[in-house]
Amino acid sequence: MRIALIGLGKMGANMARRLLRQDIEVVGYNRSPDIVNQLAEEENLIPAESLEAAIAQLPAPRIVWLMLPAGEITEQTLQTLPGLLQPGDIVVDGGNANYHDSQRRAAALAEQQIGYVDAGTSGGVWGLDEGYCMMVGGERAHVEPLIPVLQALAPARDAGWAHVGPPGAGHFTKMIHNGIEYGMMQAYAEGFALLQGKSEFELDLGQISELWRHGSVVRSWLLDLSAGFLQQDQQLANISPYVADSGEGRWTVMESIDQGTAAPVLALALQMRFASQDDTAYANRILAKMREAFGGHAVKSE
Structure with missing residues (x-):
């Protein structure tokens, strides 16, 4: 053939x-x-x-x-x-x-x-x-x-x-697949961030991610991949906190709107990618100034 x-x-x-x-x-x-x-x-x-x-x-x-x-x-x-x-x-x-x-x-x-x-x-x-x-x-x-x-x-x-x-069903199925992927990745990322933030316990994220791979209800291939790199480098200090979106996550959220089907996890995961791509962080600057205006809260300068 x-x-x-x-x-x-x-x-x-x-x-x-x-x-x-x-x-x-x-x-x-x-x-x-x-x-x-x-x-x-x-x-x-x-x-x-x-x-x-x-x-x-x-x-x-x-x-x-x-x-x-x-x-x-x-x-x-x-x-x-x-x-x-x-x-x-x-x-x-x-x-x-x-x-x-x-x-x-x-x-x-x-x-x-x-x-x-x-x-x-x-x-x-x-x-x-x-x-x-x-x-x-x-x-x-x-x-x-x-x-x-x-x-x-x-x-x-x-x-x-x-x-x-x-025709169309294959790419539609892949679109939803990628939307789910966004949500799963965001959940893992937030969970590991919480673990890493509990400094008093001195948690070993490489050890924990490997532990979860065996018998845990959250085991997956994404976790397998995470365990691999966390065992090498837990701080990830050389990695820019920028996460691209390929487009299919956007299409998935648009489909949820067209259908009127609630998909808050998928939508928020997409929004978090947008947040990572905001070089100016202008909305956060507005938030800081509002807090200063109504409450006299200090504003940090770059």
Whole structure:
């Protein structure tokens, strides 16, 4: 079996490696050719110098899997592809896309008899060794040809991947997954901050995080990762307190508003990320001045 993988960033490159090591032939294209050449040399990737060249090396019906950043580059690529493909071909978007965009794109490609599958992909940099969790949306007729690829990417042939619903359902499921991730990460962060703040007990956060990994109801892979770095460095003094948000947390909170479904934990976790990104902290400056104005409380100067 042969597919084209377009976009060989950190996740895309490791997905290519995992597929190639399980006898799936991969034609790879990336705007920066260095990773293409590296994978060709190390893993026998079939290199392509352009999107057109990648598709030209595929047998019909073609499968083109995109691992591109959400936004303009994905949109441009999906507008270009119909002119290069034929009826019966399948496009898979494995990046983080808004599910509304996925529904629109599926409908547009269907008019040209080209299949569209949205594959929410979780696993990060660990996916090469551990496998990826694949949340797949699309018509059954378009998903079934992908099963060997999904089985190769997943942790096991019968676990870690699922066809969850029609077009858009895969990216919707991944969006909610990421919203939950925000909440879990925020809860762990606040808990460890409270432990670290109780200086009189001289708590060993590395020891406690390792303790919680065994038998505790709060054990998880996120805790496993936290235990790993806390055992090396508990103070994290060299880490900037800035936490980015990739967009899916925002989409999750917007969905809760659209549905009228309460999601206060997810919403507050997102707001805490925004707070970490506020370089000016202007709102806090306003708060300090209000306290000074009504109560004569001292204001600290930078």
